[in-house]
Amino acid sequence: MNARADDDALSWSGDDDPTLDVGSEESPALPPGYTAVGRGSGGTTDPSEVPPPSSSPDPDREVSAGGTGNAALVAVGVLGGVYLLYAIGWLLGGLRLQERITPDAMLVVSTALAVAAPAIWFGVVLLLTRTAPRWARFAWLLAGALILVPWPFLTIGPV
Structure with a gap:
């Protein structure tokens, strides 16, 4: 790998975008009720800010993340x-x-x-x-x- 990122054959415009850094300390805060998942998402939410899951979810509604079975x-x-x-x-x-x-x-x-x-x-x-x-x-x-x-x-x- 070359010393300069501009000399790499597979470099793309926008690779230096700070929002693409998964492990950065200045990760954006998520809205209340959302939980970050995936690699490097451990420090994005404060567990005390996340509301507890509802005790009786509506099974007849399609979940937007899961979609149709x-x-x-x-x-x-x-x-x-x-x-x-x-x-x-x-x-x-x-x-x-x-x-x-x-x-x-x-x-x-x-x-x-x-x-x-x-x-x-x-x-x-x-x-x-x-x-x-x-x-x-x-x-x-x-x-x-x-x-x-x-x-x-x-x-x-x-x-």
Whole structure:
């Protein structure tokens, strides 16, 4: 290694930034309720300033640090696949209905909306339940899975 840091091949602009020093004595103070973790974070908080953890955390809320668990992600993926199959079922059922009756503009528009409905429901539920408890997200997704069943596909069939 060279004596001067500017001569190093892998030096970057901003390497001398004082906020990047993990072991510096002048570490920034954290807001109340936060705890520093990791190497060199031992002197950043005063244990007397940290409030005690709550005795009854809400298990239905997603923790921002932890995020959604593996089981919840798999369940959302499975329900997303169900909604995709529903969209395909509505498309096949709607096309089958257009063969049996005289197609008009209303039938084409209603078929297009029926095909798009599962994707719209899935997206809106994920968007509107970002901060809601997990059970609320799954309740709305299961309700949509019951409401949006492709009845023309089930009653007439694909062929």
